Amino acid sequence: xIIKIDRKRFVNTMKTQAKIGxxxxxxxHRLALSDDDREIRDWFYEQMDDEGLDIRIDEFGNMxxxxxxxxxEKGIILLGSHLDSQPYGGKFDxxxxxxxxxxxxxxxxxxxxxxxxxxxxxxxxxxxGSRYQPAMQGSGVWASNHDLEEEYDKTDEDGNRLExxxxxxxxxxDVPATPTENYDGYxxxxxxxxxxxxxxxxxxxxxxxxxxFTWGAITFxxxxxxxxxxxxxxxxxxxxxxxxxxxxxxxxxxxxxERTVGSTGFIDVQPNSINIIPGEVTFTWGFRDQSDExxxxxxxxVLAEAEMAAEREGLGWEWEERMRAxxxxxxxxxxxxxxxxxxxxxxxxxxxxxxxxxxxxxVADVMDTSMxxxxxxxxxxxxxxxxxxxxxxxxxxxxxxxxxLELAMED
Amino acid sequence: xIIKIDRKRFVNTMKTQAKIGxxxxxxxHRLALSDDDREIRDWFYEQMDDEGLDIRIDEFGNMxxxxxxxxxEKGIILLGSHLDSQPYGGKFDxxxxxxxxxxxxxxxxxxxxxxxxxxxxxxxxxxxGSRYQPAMQGSGVWASNHDLEEEYDKTDEDGNRLExxxxxxxxxxDVPATPTENYDGYxxxxxxxxxxxxxxxxxxxxxxxxxxFTWGAITFxxxxxxxxxxxxxxxxxxxxxxxxxxxxxxxxxxxxxERTVGSTGFIDVQPNSINIIPGEVTFTWGFRDQSDExxxxxxxxVLAEAEMAAEREGLGWEWEERMRAxxxxxxxxxxxxxxxxxxxxxxxxxxxxxxxxxxxxxVADVMDTSMxxxxxxxxxxxxxxxxxxxxxxxxxxxxxxxxxLELAMED
Numbered sequence: 001x002i003i004k005i006d007r008k009r010f011v012n013t014m015k016t017q018a019k020i021g022x023x024x025x026x027x028x029h030r031l032a033l034s035d036d037d038r039e040i041r042d043w044f045y046e047q048m049d050d051e052g053l054d055i056r057i058d059e060f061g062n063m064x065x066x067x068x069x070x071x072x073e074k075g076i077i078l079l080g081s082h083l084d085s086q087p088y089g090g091k092f093d094x095x096x097x098x099x100x101x102x103x104x105x106x107x108x109x110x111x112x113x114x115x116x117x118x119x120x121x122x123x124x125x126x127x128x129g130s131r132y133q134p135a136m137q138g139s140g141v142w143a144s145n146h147d148l149e150e151e152y153d154k155t156d157e158d159g160n161r162l163e164x165x166x167x168x169x170x171x172x173x174d175v176p177a178t179p180t181e182n183y184d185g186y187x188x189x190x191x192x193x194x195x196x197x198x199x200x201x202x203x204x205x206x207x208x209x210x211x212x213f214t215w216g217a218i219t220f221x222x223x224x225x226x227x228x229x230x231x232x233x234x235x236x237x238x239x240x241x242x243x244x245x246x247x248x249x250x251x252x253x254x255x256x257x258e259r260t261v262g263s264t265g266f267i268d269v270q271p272n273s274i275n276i277i278p279g280e281v282t283f284t285w286g287f288r289d290q291s292d293e294x295x296x297x298x299x300x301x302v303l304a305e306a307e308m309a310a311e312r313e314g315l316g317w318e319w320e321e322r323m324r325a326x327x328x329x330x331x332x333x334x335x336x337x338x339x340x341x342x343x344x345x346x347x348x349x350x351x352x353x354x355x356x357x358x359x360x361x362x363v364a365d366v367m368d369t370s371m372x373x374x375x376x377x378x379x380x381x382x383x384x385x386x387x388x389x390x391x392x393x394x395x396x397x398x399x400x401x402x403x404x405l406e407l408a409m410e411d
Numbered sequence: 412x413i414i415k416i417d418r419k420r421f422v423n424t425m426k427t428q429a430k431i432g433x434x435x436x437x438x439x440h441r442l443a444l445s446d447d448d449r450e451i452r453d454w455f456y457e458q459m460d461d462e463g464l465d466i467r468i469d470e471f472g473n474m475x476x477x478x479x480x481x482x483x484e485k486g487i488i489l490l491g492s493h494l495d496s497q498p499y500g501g502k503f504d505x506x507x508x509x510x511x512x513x514x515x516x517x518x519x520x521x522x523x524x525x526x527x528x529x530x531x532x533x534x535x536x537x538x539x540g541s542r543y544q545p546a547m548q549g550s551g552v553w554a555s556n557h558d559l560e561e562e563y564d565k566t567d568e569d570g571n572r573l574e575x576x577x578x579x580x581x582x583x584x585d586v587p588a589t590p591t592e593n594y595d596g597y598x599x600x601x602x603x604x605x606x607x608x609x610x611x612x613x614x615x616x617x618x619x620x621x622x623x624f625t626w627g628a629i630t631f632x633x634x635x636x637x638x639x640x641x642x643x644x645x646x647x648x649x650x651x652x653x654x655x656x657x658x659x660x661x662x663x664x665x666x667x668x669e670r671t672v673g674s675t676g677f678i679d680v681q682p683n684s685i686n687i688i689p690g691e692v693t694f695t696w697g698f699r700d701q702s703d704e705x706x707x708x709x710x711x712x713v714l715a716e717a718e719m720a721a722e723r724e725g726l727g728w729e730w731e732e733r734m735r736a737x738x739x740x741x742x743x744x745x746x747x748x749x750x751x752x753x754x755x756x757x758x759x760x761x762x763x764x765x766x767x768x769x770x771x772x773x774v775a776d777v778m779d780t781s782m783x784x785x786x787x788x789x790x791x792x793x794x795x796x797x798x799x800x801x802x803x804x805x806x807x808x809x810x811x812x813x814x815x816l817e818l819a820m821e822d
Contacts, residue, residue, distance in 0.1 A: 086687065129685075130684050213639070223796075227672065230766070232665055232671075237674060246650060263688055265685045265687050265688065266680070266684060267678060274544075274626060275539075275697065276793045288639050355637075381640070382637040382687045
């Protein structure tokens, strides 16, 4: 059986969700647990309710909607993604996977298809990790990879506790944030966020795994001093040290593996005044690769570079690794179901390794998992310029629907 | 005639002024036109009033207090500095020069000395340039080096207009901000802010001039993108470009002159998130040297480096020079008066070129000018660690008093 979702309704639903938190430049600014997040959640709740789903909100705000199967004892086939966005991000990232999951349910209802397994759709809390760290927080708690109470205590830049914000927007649910049901498989549709599908003229990507990564921060302590009368050889300039290491982060990434990536995304300079030598600078590193060994190597090299830069400039320093994730290999069973779907639908598809982390990273610890990638024009994401054509969205959503259906129909 | 100020009263007055805007770490946070600036101005007004000075506030907030001379037609001998501070700066910078000037007046009054020339003390508005740029703003307007209306329209980071803030704190006076009186000479006492006096075991410095400098900012425009799935060769990382140039700024300074200095004090990264490649980075340059040719050379080299960095990384870019000052040579007549004072007082003194700009830079365009430097421990300034011993403050204040008196007594 091949199903196709209603293209027009799907596109309209995508446009509707994109209005909540819309930016002037056609992007999305819908930070986790913000008022906009509440609004999109309320809207999503209503859509699930309209489709007759049995809705559960867990104590970390993850939202589930269950459609019963012929055999309620069979393991649930779960699908979904996240509705939060990066600051001034795009309207496809995350949302596409949730809307495609919703559209799959609508199609099952329209066509009165009874699946063997129960099917559940999900919106994970705070995938982006920009307001509260770490990223993929809701799925991480759910998969017991993070401690619930510890994550509750996280604060944003304004000091707002996460648990308080969950309560404020009305999404601290009463179901434990852990797999209380019997789950069998997970699918997540997401934009690629890279250029490989487009470069290879593919319609969709069959994701076989996710890169590992290390995220961390280095702080250099120098001497804040007047930029004029302080001779160069007296200076301990924390920003000169940071610039050294940022340059090396680029070189480390370029020297390790074919697809190793590395960058500094964040920097904070104190006192940050044109006329004062920077006395304290904190900046981040991030490295990713398919190989956990290369990630470890990059981590060791950036610390070695920081030590040398501190030595050269006469700086005190400290570092903190904020997150480390091993690379993930997805389940062959799910990968095969996606491959079947693309073949049956006649779409050009290729296997691809994900360069970004996703909620699927954590869910893969709980059940068989794989992902569908939609084409990202120019590989752009986490930016208002992020773009996937409606054709590409539609093909990816149909792939998700048919792969999910295959597992949901298994005896 | 040698005069000596009252050490105890002087030290107590220094301590009193340092309470207004005091920081936890024994420093000073007294930004121009803030509530704390109003408070220190009110206090200073009262002190001048107590000494019977004829007080004028000009339309840019510069505060003058005149003590009449035997011959009111003779040119005024002016002395002073500024009472504002850097963010979390020190309690000596600027304030020492104003308090020493006040103490000079008190000593004349105590000893009932009648000078030939009128003597005037001054507190210049916004010397620091941290809240409103440029630095040395009040003296610059007064010397007609800046346009009054243009400076009135400057805004701080929160969008507050300078003129509005002047009115708010009650210091937009009614006297034109220009030398309306007949002036003959200017002295300014300031901490050295460099290590040379201490290194040479000197008590005070006789300042013969001020370095020239260039200040400006470069903005790089790259592509904000997800740090994970974007291949390295697709990236245009604005922060990598900035790090390149920041490293070169250090090298340019080290390669040009013996005492050339250069640094980046400020950087702003957008969107500044650990997981997004920096799409836009603005950072500053600052170079100083005694030679205007070397300053020009540094300016040209930093732009050449920026062009190369932009080319390498595929960045758009633009630049803006925010300030350029030629080096200043002080008047031999004033320098000689300071030298006489140190000899008569028996202080160890050396001639020194100032590595920082001061209000004296602008005043030198109007009248014969020179400066007295007090020792700065470890050369530290613009920082809470800034320190000058009371002994060193006292010797510098006595030098200022006697040099001023020499000119004020001239027939």
